[in-house]
Amino acid sequence: MPRYRAVVAYDGSGFAGFQVQSKRGVERERTVQGELIKAVNQMGKNPQPAIKVVGASRTDTGVHAFGQVIHFDLPFDIPAEGVRKGLNTILPRDILIKEVLLVPDDFHARFSSHSKRYFYRVSTQDYVDPFKRVYTGHFHWQLDAKRIEEALPDLIGEHDFASFAASGNETATTVRTITRADVIVKADEQELVFIFEGNAFLYNQIRIMVGVLLEIGTGRRPVHDIVRLIEVKDREQARYTAPAAGLYLDEIAYN
Amino acid sequence: MPRYRAVVAYDGSGFAGFQVQSKRGVERERTVQGELIKAVNQMGKNPQPAIKVVGASRTDTGVHAFGQVIHFDLPFDIPAEGVRKGLNTILPRDILIKEVLLVPDDFHARFSSHSKRYFYRVSTQDYVDPFKRVYTGHFHWQLDAKRIEEALPDLIGEHDFASFAASGNETATTVRTITRADVIVKADEQELVFIFEGNAFLYNQIRIMVGVLLEIGTGRRPVHDIVRLIEVKDREQARYTAPAAGLYLDEIAYN
Structure with missing residues (x-):
């Protein structure tokens, strides 16, 4: 499964922070990660098990990003530029994917950051x-x-x-x-x-x-x-x- | 009753336009004029009959303003600068009173504009x-x-x-x-x-x-x-x- 790294901008004013907040498995508030998971899984044709999205930083409610970084694995090869365009078409307008790169399997948005x-x-x-x-x-x-x-x-x-x-x-x-x-x-x-x-x-x-x-x-x-x-x-x-x-x-x- | 002219800025993204939309006298949506009427009447100590707010331009839903102009009459004399500060303290944060001037009684925000x-x-x-x-x-x-x-x-x-x-x-x-x-x-x-x-x-x-x-x-x-x-x-x-x-x-x- 190819791994992708994406740079993500978002207007934090409409989100309860980056990280999915779930209670008994039910997502309760609108989060950046929640929207990204929905979009990536839609792009990956709703695979089982669902694709995970890992973010570098768990920004709080109301905090903005010009350059949040995430990684995720897709079940098939799509050119990175196609992933960028596809996700931007699916995502709500307060999140923008600025760049997508194909990266080695051991890349981790959080732990590889310097x-x-x-x-x-x-x-x-x-x-x-x-x-x-x-x-x-x-x-x-x-x-x-x-x-x-x-x-x-x-x-x-x-x-x-x-x-x-x-x-x-x-x-x-x-x-x-x-x-x-x-x-x-x-x-x-x-x-x-x-x-x-x-x-x-x-x-x-x-x-x-x-x-x-x-x-x-x-x-x-x-x-x-x-x-x-x-x-x-x-x-x-x-x-x-x-x-x-x-x-x-x-x-x-x-x- | 002294007449005041005010320059008003607002972020239109949270309003159903400038003008109060009422149905059977009940205000149905959040409007800039509606918020201004509430603030001016609170400042005027809820007089009877209620104070009216006249705007120069009926901007549509989602339209922004740096320099909307309104006029209203207060039941007592307050220095213009006090009116500006008072209204800004009362108003929600997506509306800002930038300037208040005391004007002649025949000033009209809409009809006097050039x-x-x-x-x-x-x-x-x-x-x-x-x-x-x-x-x-x-x-x-x-x-x-x-x-x-x-x-x-x-x-x-x-x-x-x-x-x-x-x-x-x-x-x-x-x-x-x-x-x-x-x-x-x-x-x-x-x-x-x-x-x-x-x-x-x-x-x-x-x-x-x-x-x-x-x-x-x-x-x-x-x-x-x-x-x-x-x-x-x-x-x-x-x-x-x-x-x-x-x-x-x-x-x-x-x-």
Whole structure:
């Protein structure tokens, strides 16, 4: 059975996250994975057993993706470009398959990944733009971008990010490596865009990091509070989690 | 009673158009006007008789606005800036009051207007971007932008636009004056943006004009078919109406 890898974009505002949520085997809410499974199985002519779809990242309710990566096996050979077109014809319009490649059997969307890039859009308007309400986090307190820029390098490197993991986190270790942490100030659009790159991230880690950075920006936290938070390894110290709407899974890199 | 004029932006994707649709006095669908009436009456402390909200343009289901204009009378004097903030606090997040001005009693959002500007976004991707699906019209046929640019001046001036009015049009005359008709080609974003300005427009006129221009762009219609369509005054000749999702009421000018 040939294995395919696909790059998937979706508008997260209409989904209860990426992962299928089932209760007693009954799918209860609309998920990205649920729609992908339906489409892939329709394309594979409803085979038994059903084709599985494995995603690289289980994005939460309301989180968007420009470059989620999935893999799946089809019961027969179809050219990759035909798979892309076929799936796009079947899928609802809030999911788009951007690229499909035929890959070796041992490729795994999650375990073969080498790094991930996310960005987070913050709208700093006094009242939120109607066209941004589900595409940005909204934060209307006065921010000093210089303080945020000074704080960002504190995240870079291999650290124990236990203070930045939400309680749903189930990974064995909370040590992660961040290789990029930037902010772009778009003054005209009254937006800040954070960019983070790393080997992997803990549950809600980026939204908690953004929350801390925004509190640093207002002066509520000292500029180098991230150093202290890494030290204390206490999730109670960083409670504000920035809203899901601003988060985008941008790109996943493979070797 | 002081009269206020407000500039209103809304994401049309969650509304059954601007105008309240009632059946036996019961509001049946979510409309922009319905939400504005609720907010203004809440701000006016639920007066009897209820405060009316008059809009400049009855945008259709799915049509967006950056600059809809409304007027309403409040039973007491509140500074205009306080009205703006108060309404934004009450209104749902897909409607935003951008500006409020105190105006003379004879100001009328619809009848005092002098010209209107709309734009229309067309996505020309093969499959539609999930983030554009409710914010652009999608047209994936090959377009020659030069043909469209050559056709656009044919719309300028005072013409009988009967061929460009949908069947719901109820105005006494179908003569209108268009002062601007442009297209911007955004090659990077695979988008065309049409801009139209005129004294007023007929029901669905812009969406029908865009439909004709796109058919000129594909070569299905001759470049100067608009001259013929203005001549024949026959709405059966221009059947394709571009989707509501791409249309934006951008700005309304007053004397």
